Amino acid sequence: MKKNDEHLVWKTVSRKWLNDFRIFNIYQVQREAANGISGTFYEVDAPNWVTIIPHITDKKLGLCFLMVRQYRHGSNTVTLEFPAGMVEKGEAAEFCAGRELLEETGYKAGYLEFIGEVSPNPAFMNNTVSTYFADGLELIREQELDKHELIDVVPVPVKEVLASMGQGEYNNGIMMISLGFYLRRMNLVNMSLDG
């Protein structure tokens, strides 16, 4: 926190657990600002998440992302997105990335690289989402899904995803966050904009 941010910062007075909704908990937090105003805020306490962006070369399609199609319970839609999951207690994020890729797709990554981490929603969520680039994929077994997971695995050309992100089935905002890190990692952001 920068020194000249003091007028913006709220200090935590108290924090109380309210509810457990399995994939997140809710806390009630009392805070006070430098100007004396106080307020009650609700914090979504969730484990950190990882997203994995896997390159795979398809004989017909060329350079692809290995993607997953699944029903999403918030949007009530089927999305086409990157493999992703929740970091378990005590688990390193990179280990989680390799594990989730393997469980959701059956592919083992020969190469995993951390390419960025951000708060998915700093307004009320206290966790982070990390993105890993995966390469050197090898199919080593069947999917190993949780009881409530139904996932199709699909290679999709990289260019198609970059052209369509945020549209139609590519409707997962977390995936757009990860694509932002991917674009920078691959030097695909053209910085030549001038007003």
Add this chain to the structure above:
Amino acid sequence: MKKNDEHLVWKTVSRKWLNDFRIFNIYQVQREAANGISGTFYEVDAPNWVTIIPHITDKKLGLCFLMVRQYRHGSNTVTLEFPAGMVEKGEAAEFCAGRELLEETGYKAGYLEFIGEVSPNPAFMNNTVSTYFADGLELIREQELDKHELIDVVPVPVKEVLASMGQGEYNNGIMMISLGFYLRRMNLVNMSLDG
């Protein structure tokens, strides 16, 4: 929903309101998959959100984004991000974009363009976030903030933001979603990647 997605889709059996946390509500949803498995899921019911990406030309800095610095209660950090807010009941998203920009910064947009909409988190949130590009900015009044808002307004060079997104103070994932739409709108995504 595509016809061949039937094996992925969960049907809603019942949906029950559980809690009101002011900026969102929690519902408990019972669902059943085509394979006969059933489960209980928690849905975060929130108003739609908008993010506004405003261009402004600064005499010293050149082409800038007009950005806001504020404390965020989820991440417990100060972030540097785009103006944003919640769409009110019955309000059009574009009207909301103009209103939030004006309230948070005092600037009126001469030009507002919708550049994308996505689910911020389809896993458990049922809302969308829309991004608007704003131009032709004119300072017409003071900020008009909610009781719990403390916001500094800062112009930041576009190139600095594109180079730093997702790092340090640029820690808001929702902002990265919006930047994805901006990069495409401005033709700043280089599609020349080949494996």
